[in-house]
Amino acid sequence: MNISAASKLVGLPVKTVRYYSEIGLVEASSRSDAGYRIYNDMAVRKLMFIRRSRSFGFTIEECRELLSLYQDQGRSSAQVKLIASKRLAEIEIKQLELQSLHKELAHLVKACRGDHRPDCPIIDYLG
Amino acid sequence: MNISAASKLVGLPVKTVRYYSEIGLVEASSRSDAGYRIYNDMAVRKLMFIRRSRSFGFTIEECRELLSLYQDQGRSSAQVKLIASKRLAEIEIKQLELQSLHKELAHLVKACRGDHRPDCPIIDYLG
DNA sequence: CTTGACCTTCCAGTAGCTGGAGGAATTAAG
């Protein structure tokens, strides 16, 4: 399978697949005589794994760790859980931040008449 | 006031203040003979305005617009409200994303025993 | 007069791609 076929199957842009190969995250299983990347089933499965991991917001480095755990039969689930818990905590922090941001900004937006006049509680708050 | 005094007053790193001057967001009010940036009250107020705007997650370009509205006596509050509403909508989208992410990941983390054994619902889900 | 803290500019790097140039290879059509 060449890169565009793999890309379609996995649901990642060709550029991204090439990027992952460049940084050594998921390499092509081999190269054709002309130097084209060739992806076999295992490589495609790894790309899928990465796509799903990325969609959870794991960083590339975390994805690298997760992928190596995925391939490691001797892993402990504790190692996986640790990484996932860390990400979960980050999500929770972000949620709290957004909550307070939303509260404040929604309040200001609501208080702003949004007409032709210049007086504006949003600007007043920022200034 | 030189850059470090302004930086302390405003609560932004010196590097950031210099960066804002470089991109023409908030310029120093003047320069000393030696070429040092000098910030007067107005410049400091602008920096404060930007710091607060940034803390709401407005992009630099949005901050630029907001700042120019801040300084424009002929602005309409509608212009300000539009930008703020856009940001509010982004926040709400992000909140929904995080909500579903959190739900899914929390579920997986909960289901993972986190012991020495290799079987792991998180890895199973990703793979 | 020297020391140390500050200031300047410029260059490079961060994360995770994305776009594009220039050139080779493959494929489909005529």
Place this chain on the structure above:
DNA sequence: CTTAATTCCTCCAGCTACTGGAAGGTCAAG
């Protein structure tokens, strides 16, 4: 069999919003 379109390659640049560091000028204190 030639041509044109598509796909592939590598390499370089750019995105956001800074941040770190090098090389060198400036300033106040002792």
